[in-house]
Amino acid sequence: MVKGFLLVCGLALGVASAQEYYVGGSGGFSFTPDISVRSPAGSANTGFNSGGAFGAFLGDDMYNYWGGEVRYLYQQTDLKLSGGGQSVHFGAHQNIIHADFLGHLRGRESRVRPFIAFGAGVRFIQGTGNESAAQPVGDIAALTHTFESLPVADFGAGIKFNFRKSWQLRVEVRDYLSPAPNKVIAPVPGGSIDGWFNNIVGMGSIAYTF
Numbered sequence: 001m002v003k004g005f006l007l008v009c010g011l012a013l014g015v016a017s018a019q020e021y022y023v024g025g026s027g028g029f030s031f032t033p034d035i036s037v038r039s040p041a042g043s044a045n046t047g048f049n050s051g052g053a054f055g056a057f058l059g060d061d062m063y064n065y066w067g068g069e070v071r072y073l074y075q076q077t078d079l080k081l082s083g084g085g086q087s088v089h090f091g092a093h094q095n096i097i098h099a100d101f102l103g104h105l106r107g108r109e110s111r112v113r114p115f116i117a118f119g120a121g122v123r124f125i126q127g128t129g130n131e132s133a134a135q136p137v138g139d140i141a142a143l144t145h146t147f148e149s150l151p152v153a154d155f156g157a158g159i160k161f162n163f164r165k166s167w168q169l170r171v172e173v174r175d176y177l178s179p180a181p182n183k184v185i186a187p188v189p190g191g192s193i194d195g196w197f198n199n200i201v202g203m204g205s206i207a208y209t210f
Contacts, residue, residue, distance in 0.1 A: 020108060023056075023210075025205065026206075027052070027053070028054075028202045028203030032197060037193040038191055039140040042139075044137050046141060048078065048092070055071060055203070056071070068102065069119075070097075073098075073201070079127060087136060090143035091128035094199075095124040095126075097122055098119050100119030111161065111163070112159060112160070112162075113162070115159070119154055123178050127147075138188075140188060141185055144184055144185075148184050151178065152176050154175065156175060159171055159172070166208055167206070168206070169207075171202075177197075177198055177199070179196055180196065180197055181193075
């Protein structure tokens, strides 16, 4: 699914006329609401700590109101697990690669351009902490030193500010939606962690247009 989406975006970028390409970098803050993990011993809250987010992107204003981007995002967001009066944190980071369509409310010549964005890609989660048999809340789940990849869908909105001839500032909020992980956050036998988790990221960016 992800490969097909990237291929469609690439073909669209290749055939579009009057293109304006841009490349940029971004920085911001990541927040993920907790999700529940259950076992015969009870339930606990789990997820990711809030933390910094940094990324880069390459895009093209293919048409006056529509464009496309390929984006990379790194998040230093440790894993967490809490329940029964106990809690544990575990080193982790995430990498997200995705392709988006952007729809603008104003044309390319406008200095201020509100936009919406939506797309899909893949999320890579790496647990980096030290595992322990005596990890708190271990009767419900374990935070593990493993690697996991998950599909991700994203949507969001923001504003681009064009200034001078070739520079652009922007602010935006994205929601990265993925299935709940079950390797880096591993329920005990007979337990489960279901549903999806929302990863909300607010970012500021600067881009150069060419």
